Amino acid sequence: DAGVIQSPRHEVTEMGQEVTLRCKPISGHDYLFWYRQTMMRGLELLIYFNNNVPIDDSGMPEDRFSAKMPNASFSTLKIQPSEPRDSAVYFCASRQDGTGGLGEQYFGPGTRLTVT
Amino acid sequence: GENVEQHPSTLSVQEGDSAVIKCTYSDSASNYFPWYKQELGKRPQLIIDIRSNVGEKKDQRIAVTLNKTAKHFSLHITETQPEDSAVYFCAASYGGATNKLIFGTGTLLAVQP
Numbered sequence: 266d267a268g269v270i271q272s273p274r275h276e277v278t279e280m281g282q283e284v285t286l287r288c289k290p291i292s293g294h295d296y297l298f299w300y301r302q303t304m305m306r307g308l309e310l311l312i313y314f315n316n317n318v319p320i321d322d323s324g325m326p327e328d329r330f331s332a333k334m335p336n337a338s339f340s341t342l343k344i345q346p347s348e349p350r351d352s353a354v355y356f357c358a359s360r361q362d363g364t365g366g367l368g369e370q371y372f373g374p375g376t377r378l379t380v381t
Numbered sequence: 382g383e384n385v386e387q388h389p390s391t392l393s394v395q396e397g398d399s400a401v402i403k404c405t406y407s408d409s410a411s412n413y414f415p416w417y418k419q420e421l422g423k424r425p426q427l428i429i430d431i432r433s434n435v436g437e438k439k440d441q442r443i444a445v446t447l448n449k450t451a452k453h454f455s456l457h458i459t460e461t462q463p464e465d466s467a468v469y470f471c472a473a474s475y476g477g478a479t480n481k482l483i484f485g486t487g488t489l490l491a492v493q494p
């Protein structure tokens with residue numbers, strides 16, 4: 266298995282532009298998570314899905330952020346409009362159910378976003 | 382809100398020595414405590430985890446202990462090697478939903494050869 270796949274790996278954009286980050290979870294995994302990592306705030310959970318349904322989006326910082334999961338093998342995180350404070354590394358992670366609710370989250374390689 | 386505190390933020394040890402990283406959590410309903418290792422520019426990777434019904438777990442040179450009464454858990458690495466150098470994150474499940482994890486702020490471990 267190729268693991269969790271994210272694209273692009275690096276994104277540089279100007280303030281005000283729309284940014285779309287993409288994630289392909291590990292096949293057969295039921296849960297998908299989006300995290301943001303910065304030096305100041307560490308690793309924060311933004312939103313997670315179970316069987317393609319958003320379960321908890323309380324970590325989404327504001328309305329400029331939105332996430333979708335149209336099918337079991339694809340998810341997007343969109344920022345519109347982007348701002349310099351959105352600069353961070355965004356990780357996608359997935360997990361398989363059937364472990365009594367406990368189990369490893371596998372992280373993707375991350376997308377390093379820079380907003381100028 | 383719920384949070385996880387992690388100490389120390391940096392730790393430097395000599396090769397072969399032991400390293401200990403400590404975390405405390407605030408949610409009494411937390412029942413899952415994973416530890417992740419993140420090398421520079423790489424993704425976080427699980428190295429060990431423990432559930433609330435277990436007080437200690439060991440995997441070769443790595444061990445984790447949990448004290449639910451005091452709400453703290455620790456990572457112990459023995460016989461450290463240069464390749465152990467990385468940032469280590471603890472995490473705790475919260476809200477009674479084990480899918481949600483709060484991460485500590487990380488410990489940068491440097492193993493000097």
